[in-house]
């Protein structure tokens with residue numbers, strides 16, 4: 582075995598899977614700028630700007646809006662460990678992999694999870710949520726995934742939140758894949774706690790999780806009878822580090838360069854405009870749809886609630902799933918996603934997220950698939 586190693590030079594891939602997506606070149610440049618101290622006044626200014634830019638991306642005035650220094654799964658965990666105390670009842674809507682992880686987070690926080698199950702590839706049924714709410718009047722929160730990356734389904738976040746609010750519940754939303762790619766309005770839709778990721782429609786590097794908590798959510802955290810079991814994710818402590826104005830207390834060392842990168846990607850989003858970004862994801866989705874259907878491929882998800890940034894298509898019979906994906910990767914430098922869980926081997930998941938959502942990528946992917954499927 583060789584013991585001499587050299588620098589790692591990654592291949593130039595085109596990332597059209599479920600994430601990470603292609604990163605903007607400007608974001609990679611920002612990442613390479615000199616590291617400064619995380620309590621340097623200049624860095625504190627950057628942190629404040631990141632918060633404002635995230636408020637725009639989430640469409641919220643929530644003061645507690647910031648990135649957790651870890652990937653989307655840590656944002657998920659932050660929301661549950663802070664809001665859920667032992668014995669709390671939470672209704673978790675499940676129609677894919679990530680709803681299942683929410684349930685595990687509720688249970689590991691000592692809460693009681695009531696699940697509303699819908700088939701993978703379909704939307705969460707509002708009537709089923711209503712039944713669960715009627716049957717469990719002591720429910721504290723309703724949790725669901727906005728964009729189910731495992732299936733390609735967009736859940737009706739506005740309607741789900743409205744229903745949960747009629748029953749006086751807190752609303753918890755996974756927006757890891759929706760932020761920047763699908764319409765999302767935290768304040769207008771009355772979302773109390775939300776988490777996202779940087780490596781999907783923001784086209785930033787992986788490893789950060791933007792979160793936002795409403796006043797109501799903060800009240801619930803302040804009213805806790807027991808301290809948050811996680812030290813690192815305790816929002817009360819994190820707030821002392823990310824809080825506005827007040828002198829910042831050292832909590833952990835922020836991932837300084839990653840935050841340069843997030844700042845840059847949020848600037849790009851602001852310059853394009855949120856609505857324009859949502860519209861671009863939809864336009865490129867329609868182009869990809871036309872190209873894939875031309876090839877005889879069928880979507881696995883009903884048109885009414887299909888995600889534009891994650892296209893789930895059925896693998897044709899007699900086609901070898903792994904062989905096609907390997908050829909795309911080796912011969913075309915193109916990554917598409919495999920099916921997850923119950924859909925493994927049955928579907929491909931083709932991402933059009935962030936800057937990877939372009940006409941150029943759509944054409945490239947359709948041409949590559951045409952060649953490989955020949």
Ligand SMILES: *Cc1c(COP(=O)(O)O)cnc(C)c1O
Nearest residue numbers: 652653654679728730757758778
């Ligand atoms: C990717 C994803 C996550 C997890 O994010 P990580 O950054 O991989 O931890 C959670 N929820 C959804 C819907 C996702 O697509």
